[in-house]
Amino acid sequence: MTTGIEPPPSGSSSAESLLGAHLAEQAGRFLRALPEVDLGTLRRVDGALHGFGGLLDPTWGETLRGDLAALIVTLGQERGYTRRLARLLTAVDSLTCTDVAVPLPRAADAEQPGAGPNVGGLLAHHPGAPKARAMLERQLTLARSRSHTAALQELGSARFHSLADRMTLLVSDLPLRAPEEIHPAEQLLGHAARTFEALELTVDRLPLDRAAVPYNGDALHRIPMRVAADPAGQAAHDDAAWTRVGAAVRYARYALEVCGPLLGGRAAEPLAGLAALAAQLERQQEAVDAAEAAALAARTPRITPATAYVLGVVHADQRLEVEAARHAFSCSWPDFLSSGWLTDPWLARST
Amino acid sequence: MTTGIEPPPSGSSSAESLLGAHLAEQAGRFLRALPEVDLGTLRRVDGALHGFGGLLDPTWGETLRGDLAALIVTLGQERGYTRRLARLLTAVDSLTCTDVAVPLPRAADAEQPGAGPNVGGLLAHHPGAPKARAMLERQLTLARSRSHTAALQELGSARFHSLADRMTLLVSDLPLRAPEEIHPAEQLLGHAARTFEALELTVDRLPLDRAAVPYNGDALHRIPMRVAADPAGQAAHDDAAWTRVGAAVRYARYALEVCGPLLGGRAAEPLAGLAALAAQLERQQEAVDAAEAAALAARTPRITPATAYVLGVVHADQRLEVEAARHAFSCSWPDFLSSGWLTDPWLARST
Numbered sequence: 001m002t003t004g005i006e007p008p009p010s011g012s013s014s015a016e017s018l019l020g021a022h023l024a025e026q027a028g029r030f031l032r033a034l035p036e037v038d039l040g041t042l043r044r045v046d047g048a049l050h051g052f053g054g055l056l057d058p059t060w061g062e063t064l065r066g067d068l069a070a071l072i073v074t075l076g077q078e079r080g081y082t083r084r085l086a087r088l089l090t091a092v093d094s095l096t097c098t099d100v101a102v103p104l105p106r107a108a109d110a111e112q113p114g115a116g117p118n119v120g121g122l123l124a125h126h127p128g129a130p131k132a133r134a135m136l137e138r139q140l141t142l143a144r145s146r147s148h149t150a151a152l153q154e155l156g157s158a159r160f161h162s163l164a165d166r167m168t169l170l171v172s173d174l175p176l177r178a179p180e181e182i183h184p185a186e187q188l189l190g191h192a193a194r195t196f197e198a199l200e201l202t203v204d205r206l207p208l209d210r211a212a213v214p215y216n217g218d219a220l221h222r223i224p225m226r227v228a229a230d231p232a233g234q235a236a237h238d239d240a241a242w243t244r245v246g247a248a249v250r251y252a253r254y255a256l257e258v259c260g261p262l263l264g265g266r267a268a269e270p271l272a273g274l275a276a277l278a279a280q281l282e283r284q285q286e287a288v289d290a291a292e293a294a295a296l297a298a299r300t301p302r303i304t305p306a307t308a309y310v311l312g313v314v315h316a317d318q319r320l321e322v323e324a325a326r327h328a329f330s331c332s333w334p335d336f337l338s339s340g341w342l343t344d345p346w347l348a349r350s351t
Numbered sequence: 352m353t354t355g356i357e358p359p360p361s362g363s364s365s366a367e368s369l370l371g372a373h374l375a376e377q378a379g380r381f382l383r384a385l386p387e388v389d390l391g392t393l394r395r396v397d398g399a400l401h402g403f404g405g406l407l408d409p410t411w412g413e414t415l416r417g418d419l420a421a422l423i424v425t426l427g428q429e430r431g432y433t434r435r436l437a438r439l440l441t442a443v444d445s446l447t448c449t450d451v452a453v454p455l456p457r458a459a460d461a462e463q464p465g466a467g468p469n470v471g472g473l474l475a476h477h478p479g480a481p482k483a484r485a486m487l488e489r490q491l492t493l494a495r496s497r498s499h500t501a502a503l504q505e506l507g508s509a510r511f512h513s514l515a516d517r518m519t520l521l522v523s524d525l526p527l528r529a530p531e532e533i534h535p536a537e538q539l540l541g542h543a544a545r546t547f548e549a550l551e552l553t554v555d556r557l558p559l560d561r562a563a564v565p566y567n568g569d570a571l572h573r574i575p576m577r578v579a580a581d582p583a584g585q586a587a588h589d590d591a592a593w594t595r596v597g598a599a600v601r602y603a604r605y606a607l608e609v610c611g612p613l614l615g616g617r618a619a620e621p622l623a624g625l626a627a628l629a630a631q632l633e634r635q636q637e638a639v640d641a642a643e644a645a646a647l648a649a650r651t652p653r654i655t656p657a658t659a660y661v662l663g664v665v666h667a668d669q670r671l672e673v674e675a676a677r678h679a680f681s682c683s684w685p686d687f688l689s690s691g692w693l694t695d696p697w698l699a700r701s702t
Binding site for chain 2: 128312316
């Protein structure tokens with residue numbers, strides 16, 4: 001297909017050599033950081049295996065991806081609990097900080113019936129707030145400690161040593177699907193384009209029109225019965241659909257990074273756009289998980305009703321954060337789409 | 352002041368006769384509706400006394416306003432509890448309706464650590480939901496019954512009979528401040544213009560710039576310390592400031608209704624605008640009161656933690672409604688302002 005645009009300078013590299021160089025760079029970073037584990041490099045290796053698996057030895061690739069996934073989950077949990085705890089304590093504190101401690105007086109408005117003194121939506125002086133804070137801190141610190149132990153076990157496991165060995169090999173040797181074949185470097189763009197197509201398909205399944213309306217209530221409310229028959233309406237409550245978009249954005253981003261040497265400066269703008277979308281989806285996911293942690297804490301036996309009440313407020317507050325992050329994504333996505341990167345000829349020309 | 356616009360046809364009526372005709376009409380409606388009490392007519396009489404008190408016998412006017420206010424509060428409470436109960440039960444039911452009863456499966460996304468099965472923000476099958484519903488229903492029904500008893504006592508009181516007598520007199524006689532003076536009808540416009548000025552001043556004290564940003568978190572979160580020194584920031588949490596704007600909108604609306612015969616069809620547009628603003632502020636006020644009722648219910652002794660948790664979610668949900676209604680008002684107000692009605696020459700020319 002002739003696009004009328006000259007292909008970018010790609011030198012004499014092949015697809016295999018560019019992919020190999022990228023993976024070698026990530027593997028080198030991973031090894032130099034040890035005994036610390038750089039989750040970013042592991043995610044990039046996984047992303048390269050996902051996006052360009054067609055070029056690679058399938059058994060080797062799938063085995064490595066499985067081990068990477070287990071390690072990312074185990075090590076990610078500890079970091080996830082740390083972030084979740086910070087987010088929930090910030091929520092409790094912002095709901096209860098006492099810089100305006102005195103309940104606001106109700107306006108002397110004879111026309112407006114009211115149930116009593118107006119304390120707004122604030123939890124200042126609520127007896128449950130310190131206990132809810134202590135409970136969240138205790139439970140999430142305990143969960144983090146358990147994750148830490150699991151992470152240490154993982155780092156001492158045969159699986160981890162085997163993975164480190166494979167990363168060492170990756171610095172010099174890339175197991176190819178057909179070692180006798182050499183593909184032009186531009187073929188990487190076609191593979192990357194498919195991760196962009198997958199991203200667009202995944203986003204198409206989100207109810208973005210609903211999310212674009214502020215205060216749509218989706219995060220807390222169920223859809224009324226009459227709307228529930230509409231698949232888009234149901235999807236509004238499908239947190240999993242949003243999680244999938246988060247993964248699709250990462251795959252598109254990491255695939256584009258692999259193509260960086262082919263695209264030069266032209267990759268900067270879409271990479272920045274994908275990073276911004278990823279940040280919104282990460283905020284969305286963290287709020288989903290934090291809301292769930294507050295709900296779990298409220299199921300602790302023998303807590304006081306005051307504690308449970310505050311946890312209910314915090315849960316709803318985090319679900320509101322979920323809704324706000326989805327709204328922000330629904331505003332950013334059309335801009336990203338209209339930038340043309342998803343259908344850019346440099347990505348599409350070799351599909 | 353010459354505005355270059357011809358004054359509207361006002362016939363040969365005086366300010367006193369137009370005001371008297373309006374009050375006679377409202378009093379007649381009130382008396383015909385008995386033994387039902389039409390709160391709308393009482394609010395309009397109060398609004399006319401507020402907006403055009405300069406023309407009226409001050410002692411008579413203030414005494415009547417005091418009695419009207421007491422009656423409006425007493426009778427309004429019963430209706431307020433009825434609406435509040437409906438709003439809270441709708442909230443609990445929309446949070447818990449079971450048309451999608453099965454918890455949504457978590458996406459098999461190895462890169463995203465999660466704490467367990469993903470149940471979203473929904474309270475489906477939450478053990479506290481039926482109890483929270485029953486508690487809200489019991490408490491608000493009891494409060495409504497007490498208000499009903501108080502309303503019946505009020506309707507049998509000497510104060511109510513005295514008020515009904517004064518409404519009967521109002522059909523034919525308007526106690527004027529200076530019975531020997533007759534003012535041109537257009538002077539009513541100057542009085543109405545002052546209620547519009549008061550409305551603008553009251554709205555100026557709201558943090559509308561903040562409310563215009565969706566998901567600003569004002570309704571639930573306190574302002575961080577560094578912002579709290581800013582009076583506009585503090586006002587964000589001042590529910591009373593919003594209640595005052597609700598009263599100011601009503602006063603402007605009722606004053607404009609009195610001027611209807613002077614303005615003819617020209618009054619329709621600003622009246623519709625004020626009615627829309629009033630509806631947003633009423634939604635805001637009802638959500639404020641409903642959130643408070645949920646918080647009060649959570650302080651009931653011996654409730655279960657599960658019930659308290661659901662009440663916390665409902666409280667936060669209603670505060671989110673508060674934030675949404677304020678956001679809607681912040682979007683409508685600039686349109687109303689730019690329509691020019693607040694500074695319309697027909698309102699301002701005789702000030």
